[in-house]
Amino acid sequence: MKKLALVAAMSGLVTMAFQHASADGILISSSDFNSYLKDAKAGDVFTVFPGNYFLTSTVQLKGNGTLRKPITLKPVKPGTVKIFVPKTVGFKVTGKNWIIEGFDIKGFCKTDSDCEHAFHIVGNADDIIIRNNTLTEFNAAIKANGDGKGASTQFPDRVRIENNTIYNSSPRNTNRSVTPIDVVGGKHWRVKNNFIADFAKTAGNKISYGAFLKGNSSSGLFDQNLIICEWRHTGGIRLGLSFGGGGTGQQYCERQNCAMEHSRGVIRSNIILNCPADVGVYLNKSANTKLINNTILNTAGVDVRFPTSSAGFAGNIIEGRIKDRDNGVHQDFGNLVAKDLSDLFPGAENFDLTANNIAALKYLPTKYVGLDYCTGKKQTRWHGAMQQPITCDIRQRLQTIIDKEKQSR
Secondary structure: OHHHHHHHHHHHHHOHHHOOOEOOEEEEOOOOHHHHHOOOOOOOEEEEOOEEEEOOOOEEEOOOOOOOOOEEEEEOOOOOEEEEEOOOEEEEEOOOOEEEEOOEEEEOOOOHHHOOEEEEEEOOOOOOEEEOOEEEOOOOOEEEEOEOOHHHOEOOOOOEEEOOEEEOOOOEOOOOOOOOEEEEOOEOOEEEOOEEEOOOEOOOOOEEEEEEEEOOEEOOEEEOOEEEOOOOOOOOEEEEEEEOOOOOOHHHOHHHOOOOOEEOOEEEOOEEEEEOOOOOEEEEOEEOEEEEOOEEEEEOEEEEEOOOOEEEEEOOEEEOEEEEEOOOEEEEEOOEEEOOOOOOOOOHHHOOOOOOOHHHHEOOOOOOOEEOOOOOOEEOOEOOOOOOOOOOOHHHHHHHHHHHHHHHO
């Protein structure tokens, strides 16, 4: 730690002369991010000089951008800035219209319970974009919730979480919530093209989720994400994606109404793998939900739970079952559901999703349209997240992550 801190300090000294401006905007060259960002205004672009940075306090993103002039925080060059967070929260976002992209952010705490969030998005922090970051060693790397009292509490809306890589090197020794994307309240969240893996906890109830939207949130979208509950370590009870999670205390729900945890949500074109102790998708008080063209393998399947949960399933591949629990209901529109699909996907254990019988994946088009996980183009002819023949290999994506780890050591 001392060696890395020295590198960070030297980086700051070398670049002291360049603190104020650059061709791309305002250049940050020391770990005291707050001294640069405290007066951020619409249209500002903050670029961070390459190097390692140890945060000495939570970075406060309070300024307000606009839709046309957001406030941007990014490295001078993507992949050259590593930020170590020895605090409960790395970045607290309370302002509107921020774009934060291109960082490698790592929790660096003495105990797992101390490293909670890389980003905490709070209150009226609408129209935030968090993209192209690598977030590791946090309990809930991205956390969002309301701010205020009673029915007047404000929640972040229209937040986009895109193209991030989020995982932990080992199960978290904590009884706190372990969910890489943990969102309570808010409307029109978009969680797209992220890699989320190896989230687990060894204390408390030992239950963890890859991502959930809950707390009377609405109109959320999980789209083209790769979720691997067990990638390089195992254990605990790990669930993939959820609307509703484990439920919310009434005081934390939007409008203090938890009759529905989520409504009008869409789970589309995701690949969810290796959640052997529980389901790949859990719908808890989730009304008017659509699950379209997902590939869910080596999990218990999908649960639709409680009377307020209703879902339409179209074109999915689900190894396991779809189960209506406690009076939840669903409709089936041409899904491929089987207890065991290992014969159809013989390489799935090694993350090769090539089917040995493409004809078995064809289905009739419906009014539900998915996307191809690889290209993002419309998907209407095939079961699952990938059109046939497959045009990308998730093994390459995993190897890229491993190679990046090796380079940063």
